[in-house]
Amino acid sequence: MKPTTKIFLYIVFGLVALVFFLYFRFPSEMVKHALEDEIKKAYPKASLEVDQINPTIPPGLKLEPLSVSYADQPIIRLDFLKIRPSLLYLFSRSGRYAYRGDIGSGNLRGSAV
Secondary structure (H helix, E strand, C coil): CCHHHHHHHHHHHHHHHHHHHHHHCCCHHHHHHHHHHHHHHHCCCEEEEEEEEEEECCCEEEEEEEEEEECCEEEEEECEEEEEECHHHCCCCCCCEEEEEEECCEEEEEEEC
């Protein structure tokens, strides 16, 4: 086997192993607690409840189900919410994120800076 073919196969194997371990060993509990803490810092009366957080492809996060309440009054309930960075703004100072989710019988789509 040619050395360039071997190198290519090792690189492919490494990338596949990296994606596999990033997906299956994703620290969802840590991310969930970090999101809840950041919401509490910004708005002390607000609360965020998420059962499960998973990584997605293309890179992003999927939160399912998601509930947001303020002063014990429910604001929004989503079956799922996918958040991913916009690739064109990935390395800019102001990051832009696209989001998509199911709310009731409709869809929630948009972007945030």
